[in-house]
Amino acid sequence: MPRFYCPTSLIPGALIDLPAGAARHLQVLRLQPGDAITLFNGGPGWAADAPGLGGEFDATVTRMGRSDVQVQVGAHHTVEREAVRLVHLAVGMPANDRMDWLVEKATELGVASIQPLMTERSVLKLSGERAEKKVAHWQSVAVAACEQCGGNRVPRIHDAMSLSAWTRARAAALAVGGASADQSLLLSLRPGTQALRDALNPGQALGAVTFLSGPEGGLSAGEEEAALACGFLPVTLGPRVLRSETAALAALMALLV
Numbered sequence: 001m002p003r004f005y006c007p008t009s010l011i012p013g014a015l016i017d018l019p020a021g022a023a024r025h026l027q028v029l030r031l032q033p034g035d036a037i038t039l040f041n042g043g044p045g046w047a048a049d050a051p052g053l054g055g056e057f058d059a060t061v062t063r064m065g066r067s068d069v070q071v072q073v074g075a076h077h078t079v080e081r082e083a084v085r086l087v088h089l090a091v092g093m094p095a096n097d098r099m100d101w102l103v104e105k106a107t108e109l110g111v112a113s114i115q116p117l118m119t120e121r122s123v124l125k126l127s128g129e130r131a132e133k134k135v136a137h138w139q140s141v142a143v144a145a146c147e148q149c150g151g152n153r154v155p156r157i158h159d160a161m162s163l164s165a166w167t168r169a170r171a172a173a174l175a176v177g178g179a180s181a182d183q184s185l186l187l188s189l190r191p192g193t194q195a196l197r198d199a200l201n202p203g204q205a206l207g208a209v210t211f212l213s214g215p216e217g218g219l220s221a222g223e224e225e226a227a228l229a230c231g232f233l234p235v236t237l238g239p240r241v242l243r244s245e246t247a248a249l250a251a252l253m254a255l256l257v
Contacts, residue, residue, distance in 0.1 A: 002038065010073050012074060015062065015073075016071060026064070027064065031064070032061065033061050056079060057073050059073050060074060084206050085209065087252060088182065092216075104141050106248065107142045107155055108151075109252045117162070131159070185209060185212070209255055211251050213251060
């Protein structure tokens with residue numbers, strides 16, 4: 001049954017107009033009044049504009065207009081298919097369409113959020129309106145991936161920023177006692193770095209993790225030092241040198257499965 005993200009309050013029995021993106025999708029699929037669909041809104045605690053019960057809802061198409069679609073919300077189901085651990089991925093953006101692919105696959109795996117970063121070795125540099133459009137595009141990629149894979153929690157794609165600004169913000173939070181409870185891990189090739197599987201806090205096997213991964217060519221020595229200074233622990237995935245997007249996804253697989 002087709003699934004659609006609807007970031008509004010969903011109440012069984014209510015008649016609602018679908019958001020523009022979902023409405024266009026239904027029209028592309030040539031659905032008709034009477035057809036059954038599934039809706040999800042992200043549930044409480046995930047997005048300020050997505051209040052509701054979480055899980056997913058049956059719904060029936062009641063009207064197909066030229067630019068609008070109305071549905072009646074049906075029964076609520078508490079089903080969730082989310083990862084037990086929250087993993088927040090901070091990643092040096094790979095070039096070309098590889099970031100699209102990374103967002104899609106990370107969403108399928110169950111990432112909680114993605115922070116796109118510009119580093120010294122990044123090919124992709126974003127600012128202003130172009131940055132806003134890219135982030136909005138990646139957010140739509142994440143929505144589509146959730147609709148396809150059965151996830152009910154759409155990961156947030158944060159605004160793109162420089163790694164230096166991001167690490168300074170984290171260091172400032174540490175300085176005022178506002179350090180995150182998340183475990184912070186840094187993908188590194190430096191000698192003596194421990195394996196990712198051995199780095200997770202004992203007794204916190206399901207604790208939240210922020211994972212920092214570099215772009216093509218990795219992080220510079222100075223960038224690694226800045227990350228270490230704000231609490232990141234260097235880890236390795238093994239002796240092979242992986243592409244930036246492959247490394248990030250391999251880490252997610254190890255952390256989420």
